[in-house]
Amino acid sequence: MNFLTVTTKLLEGFWLSCIIFFFTLFGAMPLGLLVSFGSMSKFRPLKIISKGFVWVIRGTPLMLQLMIVYYGPGLMFGLTAFPKMTAVLIAFIINYTAYFSEIYRSGIEGVPRGQYEAGQVLGMTKTQIFFKIILLQVVKRIVPPMSNEIITLVKDTSLARVIALMEIIMVAFTYTTKGVIWPLFYTGVFYLVFCGGLTLLFGFIERKLDYFRV
Amino acid sequence: MKKLISILLVALLLIPLFAGCAGSEDDDLQRIKKNGKLVIGITEYAPMNYYDEGGKLIGFDTEYAEAVCAKLGVKPEFVVINWDTKEVELKAKNIDCIWNGLTVTEERKENMAFSSPYIVNEQVVLVRSADLEKYSKKESLSGVAVVAEAGSAGESAIEADLPEAEYTAVASQANALLEVKAGTSEAAVIDATMAFAMTGPGTDYSDIVVSKDIDLMDEEYAIGFRLGSALVKKVDEITQGLLKDGTLKAIAEKYDLADRLISG
Numbered sequence: 001m002n003f004l005t006v007t008t009k010l011l012e013g014f015w016l017s018c019i020i021f022f023f024t025l026f027g028a029m030p031l032g033l034l035v036s037f038g039s040m041s042k043f044r045p046l047k048i049i050s051k052g053f054v055w056v057i058r059g060t061p062l063m064l065q066l067m068i069v070y071y072g073p074g075l076m077f078g079l080t081a082f083p084k085m086t087a088v089l090i091a092f093i094i095n096y097t098a099y100f101s102e103i104y105r106s107g108i109e110g111v112p113r114g115q116y117e118a119g120q121v122l123g124m125t126k127t128q129i130f131f132k133i134i135l136l137q138v139v140k141r142i143v144p145p146m147s148n149e150i151i152t153l154v155k156d157t158s159l160a161r162v163i164a165l166m167e168i169i170m171v172a173f174t175y176t177t178k179g180v181i182w183p184l185f186y187t188g189v190f191y192l193v194f195c196g197g198l199t200l201l202f203g204f205i206e207r208k209l210d211y212f213r214v
Numbered sequence: 215m216k217k218l219i220s221i222l223l224v225a226l227l228l229i230p231l232f233a234g235c236a237g238s239e240d241d242d243l244q245r246i247k248k249n250g251k252l253v254i255g256i257t258e259y260a261p262m263n264y265y266d267e268g269g270k271l272i273g274f275d276t277e278y279a280e281a282v283c284a285k286l287g288v289k290p291e292f293v294v295i296n297w298d299t300k301e302v303e304l305k306a307k308n309i310d311c312i313w314n315g316l317t318v319t320e321e322r323k324e325n326m327a328f329s330s331p332y333i334v335n336e337q338v339v340l341v342r343s344a345d346l347e348k349y350s351k352k353e354s355l356s357g358v359a360v361v362a363e364a365g366s367a368g369e370s371a372i373e374a375d376l377p378e379a380e381y382t383a384v385a386s387q388a389n390a391l392l393e394v395k396a397g398t399s400e401a402a403v404i405d406a407t408m409a410f411a412m413t414g415p416g417t418d419y420s421d422i423v424v425s426k427d428i429d430l431m432d433e434e435y436a437i438g439f440r441l442g443s444a445l446v447k448k449v450d451e452i453t454q455g456l457l458k459d460g461t462l463k464a465i466a467e468k469y470d471l472a473d474r475l476i477s478g
Contacts, residue, residue: 067299074306081308164296174258176388177408179417181395 006175006183013171014190017157020088020167024153027093032100039105050101057098063162066091070163088160092153099149107142108134140209147202151195243444246310252288252445254279255295255309260411261469262315263292274469278332279313281461285452297386298364301325304440311445312438315407317367322438327446330453331434332462334474336406337371339425340394340413349401350427355379359399361390368403371430376403388412391419403430407471434476 038050057065070087073079081087111134119129161170172184246252256263262275271292283290295303295312303309304326317335318328339360341349349355356378362368364383368390372381382399384390390402391412406424413419439445456462457477466475 067302071299071302071306071308074308075302078307081306162296162299164294166294173386173388176392177257177259177386177412178264179391179412179414179419181392181418 006180006186009171010168010183010187010190013166013168014187014194016085016160016165017154017167017190018194019085020092020157020160021154023089024092024096025150027089028096028100031093031097033104035097035101036104036108039101040108054098054101057095058102062091062095062156063159065095066159066162084160084163084165087163088165092156096149096153100146103142103145103149104138106145107138110141111137140212143202143206143209147198150202151198154195154198155191241444242310242440243448246286246288246445250288251291252279252283252286253291253293253308253310254314255300255303255312256292256314257294257297259315259408261407261471274333274465274471275313275315277465277468278456278462281456281465282449282452285455286448300438304438307440310439311443315405315435316438317405317433318436319367319370319433321365325441326438327441327443329437329439329446330450330476331436332453332476333407333435333466333471334476335367335433335435337368337403337430337433338406338409339428339430340391340402340404340409340422341400341425342394342397343421343423345400346423346425349425352376352428353378355401355428358401360401360403361393361399362403363387363390367405367433371433372403375430391422394422395419401425407474 035050035053038046039054041047041050066088069091070081070084074081082090115133115137116129119133124132157167158169160167161173164170168187168190169184172187175181175183256275258264259273261273263271263273266272276292279290279292293309295309300312301322304312312326315333315335316322316328318331322328339349339355349358352375355376358379359382360372360376360379361382361384362372363386366387368387369381369383372379379401384393387402387404387408390399390404393399394402395418409424413422413424437449439449453462463472463475463477466472
C-alpha cells in the first residue's frame with residue numbers, strides 16, 4: 001500500500017471527522033447556552049425539562065444515541081432514515097449541547113452576586129448586566145473546561161462509524177480487511193496534529209483573556 | 215410532576231429499543247420497483263465487494279448483484295453498513311438486502327429470509343507460520359486462545375468443531391487476524407475467502423498461514439432479505455437464469471471462485 005494513496009484516503013475520512021467537529025461546535029455552543037438558561041430558570045417546568053434532558057443525554061452513551069437517531073425513524077414509524085451525516089450531526093449536537101450547558105451553568109453561577117448588584121446600582125437592566133458585565137467573565141471562566149470538552153469532541157467523531165459513516169478510523173479499518181495494519185495506527189497522527197492546533201489556539205485565547213482577573 | 219416528566223423523557227428515548235419488534239408486511243418487490251433501486255448493504259470485503267485502484271466498486275457479489283438488478287429492471291445502490299447492526303439496518307428499511315458473503319446460519323434465519331445459497335464457504339484456522347507445526351491438528355488447539363468475529367460463522371465452527379479451545383469473540387474478522395499477528399491469541403477462525411485475500415505476499419499478514427489439516431465444517435453464502443420478502447423468490451428465479459446462461463460462472467471465474475460456486 002502506497003503511503004501517499006493511504007494518506008489521501010485517510011484525509012478524505014478525516015475531512016468528514018472535521019465536518020462533524022465544526023458543525024457540532026457551531027450547533028451545540030449556542031444551544032448549550034439556551035439549555036443552561038433553562039436549567040437555571042425559576043420557571044419550574046422549564047427547569048425540570050432542561051435538567052431531565054441533561055440527565056438523559058449525559059446518562060446514555062453517545063454510541064447508543066447515534067443508533068437511536070439513525071435507526072429510530074425506520075424502526076418506530078417506518079419512515080425513511082436521515083442521511084448518515086445528518087443523523088450523526090443531530091446526535092452529536094444534542095449530546096454536546098447537554099455537556100456544554102453544564103459548563104455554561106458552572107461559569108454563570110460562578111460569577112459573584114456582587115457583580116449583578118454593582119450593575120443594578122448603576123441602573124442597568126438585566127439584559128445589559130448579562131451581556132456587559134457577566135458574559136465576558138463567564139467566557140474567561142469556561143475556557144479551560146470548554147477546551148477539554150472540545151478536544152474530547154475531536155476524538156468522539158470516531159464514534160460515527162457505528163452507523164458506518166466513513167470517518168478516518170473506518171477508512172483505516174478497510175485497509176485492515178485487506179491485510180494492511182499500519183494505516184489504523186497512522187490515524188493517530190491526524191488526531192494529534194488537529195488537537196495540537198486546538199491546544200495552541202486555546203492557550204492563545206487564555207493568554208488574551210489574561211488582562212483581567214475574576 | 216417532576217418525576218412524571220423525567221419518566222416520560224426516558225420512555226421517549228427508550229421506545230426505539232423495543233419498537234424493533236413491530237414488523238410490517240409491505241411487498242418488497244413492489245417497493246423497490248417503485249423506488250427504481252435495490253439498496254444493498256455491504257461491507258468492504260474482498261473478493262465479494264471491494265474497490266479497485268480507480269475507486270470503482272467491484273467483486274463477485276457486486277457483479278452478481280448488478281446482473282440480478284439488470285433483470286429486475288432496477289438500479290443497484292450499494293451502501294456500506296456496520297456489520298454488527300446489519301439486522302437493524304434491514305428491519306429499519308435502510309437497506310433492502312444484505313449481499314456481502316453472508317453465511318447462512320440457523321440463528322440468522324430467525325431475523326432474515328435467505329435466498330438459495332450461491333457459494334460454498336469454508337472456515338479456516340489461521341496461525342503464525344512459526345506455530346504451524348504446533349497447531350496442525352484440531353486436538354492441538356484445546357486450551358489454546360482462539361478468536362473469531364462475534365456472531366460469525368467462524369464462531370459457530372469453533373463451537374461445533376473446537377469446543378476445547380479457549381474461545382474469545384472479537385469485533386471483526388480483521389481484528390481476529392490482528393490478534394494472531396500481535397500475539398494476543400494463537401489462532402483465528404475466519405472465512406476462507408477472506409483469509410486468502412488478507413494473507414500472503416504483499417500484506418502485513420504474510421507470516422500468517424492457514425493450518426490446512428484442520429478441517430472445519432462447510433457453510434454457504436446467501437443473500438439476506440427481510441422476513442417474508444417477495445424478493446427472495448424473484449431473485450432465486452433470476453439466479454437460476456444467470457446460472458443457466460453461464461453469466462454467474464464467468465463472474466465466479468473472474469474472482470477465482472469457480473470451484474466454490476453452487477450451480478444447481
